[in-house]
């Protein structure tokens with residue numbers, strides 16, 4: 001699918017007032033938005049978000065700099081050209097500007113009438129289809145007053161998208177809605193816009209929907225910047241600005257090229273990363289084999305915590321996906337530990353995720369020929385059990401009913417028969433039970449936790465394991 005630049009803004013400045021009262025509102029704005037991108041503008045009140053949106057939407061005249069919509073310059077464009085350019089937009093506002101004396105169908109029809117060339121019959125087909133998409137087909141003849149706030153906003157989205165615009169501009173579309181309705185409305189806008197190949201630029205203060213964006217841009221004092229605090233709170237639930245204020249160092253932002261390696265398996269772990277833009281692949285480097293893809297991550301995901309919290313070495317390689325650039329926030333170890341210690345929620349979330357990734361990495365190494373999706377599914381079913389020093393994990397001559405893998409610590413495998421007892425040590429990443437499980441044999445050995453420390457073991461039930469290796 002071709003990607004086009006929908007909006008291209010270069011060196012844009014904007015002023016309100018004149019002479020001595022003139023005040024600059026926007027400062028040297030540069031921004032590109034491409035097909036299918038869902039971009040959120042956020043930032044403090046009065047920072048210039050609505051002004052920027054209205055300039056892009058041709059509701060104000062460009063004074064200095066350039067805004068191009070689908071290659072057409074707005075600066076200096078005459079009225080006729082602006083009317084033409086506006087046909088590329090859909091607009092959704094906070095108060096869903098529906099006309100109360102018109103039915104839902106008539107309200108949507110008004111958007112279509114701005115676009116010539118539709119017969120009434122074609123218009124009705126389009127209205128029915130878009131109402132079906134927003135889940136309101138049965139309200140086609142209702143009046144807006146008889147709809148809930150969320151339903152009205154869905155009609156507004158239907159009106160904005162019925163013409164299949166290249167760009168949907170939305171100004172605080174959830175402000176009048178409760179949490180659930182607000183999220184539903186934005187999720188709907190997100191889905192439809194992607195299906196129709198539209199780009200979305202949305203102004204919002206609503207933190208509950210930031211995860212739906214492909215990109216979050218912060219507007220502060222009329223300047224654009226990365227929304228680092230919002231990105232942090234998205235990636236690490238429980239994060240609050242006080243955590244950032246307590247830290248000495250500011251996070252660094254780095255950009256990596258397509259297929260560039262960000263962290264390399266086996267190298268010392270010193271930093272934690274949050275993906276701000278682009279996508280990355282996670283690989284497991286295996287002896288005598290090509291690297292194995294174990295995960296794919298997108299904006300809002302983080303990586304690097306496994307090495308920081310376990311063993312100090314990188315347990316996987318993270319590389320930028322092909323044909324994409326990646327922008328990452330780089331957080332040093334001290335700051336990362338502070339995030340964990342300052343929020344129980346963040347700590348729990350990071351640790352849960354850590355186990356999933358550890359299991360995923362170890363299983364990928366143990367079963368190099370099993371594909372990524374099966375391993376991820378099995379990892380999500382696995383249980384983690386801690387055994388105290390010297391305790392027995394499995395007993396020789398009892399039926400094998402589970403697959404075991406050591407995540408941390410050491411264990412002793414003891415094989416005893418009539419004439420002698422032999423034993424050897426196994427450690428993190430090593431496993432047992434696989435050979436006996438399929439045929440429901442007995443364990444030919446006893447496995448005990450090491451003498452000095454607790455150990456952590458991942459356990460997968462027989463059925464999940466057999467499904468994983470493809471024997472059922």
Ligand SMILES: Nc1ncnc2c1ncn2[C@@H]1O[C@H](COP(=O)(O)OP(=O)(O)OP(=O)(O)O)[C@@H](O)[C@H]1O
Pocket residue numbers: 016017025043044045046047048049050051052
């Ligand atoms: N017509 C106007 N004349 C003079 N100043 C204006 C005008 N409209 C807005 N401003 C000023 O421009 C600045 C930016 O306003 P804008 O509405 O773009 O901010 P915003 O980021 O959208 O704020 P909010 O989040 O509160 O909607 C504010 O300081 C505002 O007071």
